[in-house]
Amino acid sequence: MTENPGPVRRRSMMWSGLENIAAPVRRLFATTSIFRLAVLATSSAPSTASPIRLPSRTERRIVAIGRALDAVAAGDLHRRLPVGSASDDLDRVAQAVNTMLDQLAETMEGLRQVSADVAHELRTPLTRLRTTLQRLEAQTDPLDRPIAKDALAQIDSINQVFRFMLQIAQIEAGSPRSRFVPIDMADLCRTVEELYEPILEDDGRPFTVDICGCGATWVAGDRDLLIQMIANLLDNALRHTPPGTGVAMRLARQSAGEVLLEVTDRGPGVPESERDKVFRRLYRLERSRGSEGTGLGLSLVAAVVSLHRSTVCLSDNDPGLKVSIVLPATAPG
Structure with missing residues (x-):
C-alpha cells in the first residue's frame, strides 16, 4: 500500500513543481521581452507599419489562465489552469501549476480533516467529564458548588468550540x-x-x-x-x-x-x-x-x-x- 507523503515530502514536491515551472517561465519572459521590443520598434516605425499582435488563440489562453489564477487567489483551490494540446510553454506552466495546486488542496484538506477528527474524538470524553462534574456538584458541599459550576461553564465553552469546529468542517465539505x-x-x-x-x-x-x-x-x-x-x-x-x-x-x-x-x-x-x-x-x-x-x-x-x-x-x-x-x-x- 502506498503511503501518503508527509508534510516535508509534500513541501519538497511543491519545490520540485517550482523547478519544473522555472525553465518554461524563463522562455516565456524571453518571448515577452522580444515581443515588447517588436512593439516598440513598430510604434516608432512609420504609421503605415502593421501593429504586432499576439495570435488570438494565444491571447485567449493567456486570458483563461489569468482568470483561473484570479479564482485560485480568491480562495477557490479546486480551480485549475486550462491545459491545451499544444504541449508548449504555456501548457507546461499550466500543468506544473496544476500539480502544485493539487498538492496544496490535499494539504489543506488534510489540515481541515485533522481539526474535524480532533473535535469529533474529544466530544465523547468531554461529555463524560461534564456528566461527572454534574454528579460532583450535586454531592459537594454547598460552599464549594460555585467552583463546580465554574468548571461546568468552562466545559460548556470547550464543547461549544468543538461543535463550531465540526460544523465548519461539515460546511466546508459542501454537504449542506x-x-x-x-x-x-x-x-x-x-x-x-x-x-x-x-x-x-x-x-x-x-x-x-x-x-x-x-x-x-x-x-x-x-x-x-x-x-x-x-x-x-x-x-x-x-x-x-x-x-x-x-x-x-x-x-x-x-x-x-x-x-x-x-x-x-x-x-x-x-x-x-x-x-x-x-x-x-x-x-x-x-x-x-x-x-x-x-x-x-x-x-x-x-x-x-x-x-x-x-x-x-x-x-x-x-x-x-x-x-x-x-x-x-x-x-x-
Whole structure:
C-alpha cells in the first residue's frame, strides 16, 4: 500500500513543481521581452507599419489562465489552469501549476480533516467529564458548588468550540449544498428580526431593520445556516460594541442579479489590517481576548458565505463596522 507523503515530502514536491515551472517561465519572459521590443520598434516605425499582435488563440489562453489564477487567489483551490494540446510553454506552466495546486488542496484538506477528527474524538470524553462534574456538584458541599459550576461553564465553552469546529468542517465539505432550496431572504430577515428585537430592546439598543419590499430577494441556500450566519453577525455586533449603541440590518436587491445583506454597528470597528484575519479560526483581536466568545463566529460566517458561492466584505461604518454579504439571486420558489 502506498503511503501518503508527509508534510516535508509534500513541501519538497511543491519545490520540485517550482523547478519544473522555472525553465518554461524563463522562455516565456524571453518571448515577452522580444515581443515588447517588436512593439516598440513598430510604434516608432512609420504609421503605415502593421501593429504586432499576439495570435488570438494565444491571447485567449493567456486570458483563461489569468482568470483561473484570479479564482485560485480568491480562495477557490479546486480551480485549475486550462491545459491545451499544444504541449508548449504555456501548457507546461499550466500543468506544473496544476500539480502544485493539487498538492496544496490535499494539504489543506488534510489540515481541515485533522481539526474535524480532533473535535469529533474529544466530544465523547468531554461529555463524560461534564456528566461527572454534574454528579460532583450535586454531592459537594454547598460552599464549594460555585467552583463546580465554574468548571461546568468552562466545559460548556470547550464543547461549544468543538461543535463550531465540526460544523465548519461539515460546511466546508459542501454537504449542506444538497439541501439547498429557494429562500426568500426578506422573509428570513424578518424571522431574525423577530428573534433579536426583544434581545436588543431589553439591552437598551436601537435595532434598525430595512428590508427591500421589491419581492426579488430570493436565493438558493440552506435556511438554517443562513439564519445562523446572520445571528452570528448580530451576536458579534452585540458582544463587541458599547452598551446602548445601535445595530442595523439591511437587505436590498442589486441590479446585477444579486442580493445584498448588510449588518452594521456603531462600535470601535475592526482595523483595516485585521479585516481578513478575523475570519480565521480562533483568531481574536487583541482588545477582545478577555471577552466572551469562541473566536469561531466569523469563521462560520465565512464558511456559510463560501458554501453559498457568495462574498463577504468588512468596511468602515464611520464609526463602527459594516459587514456586507452579496449572494447570487435566484428565481422565486
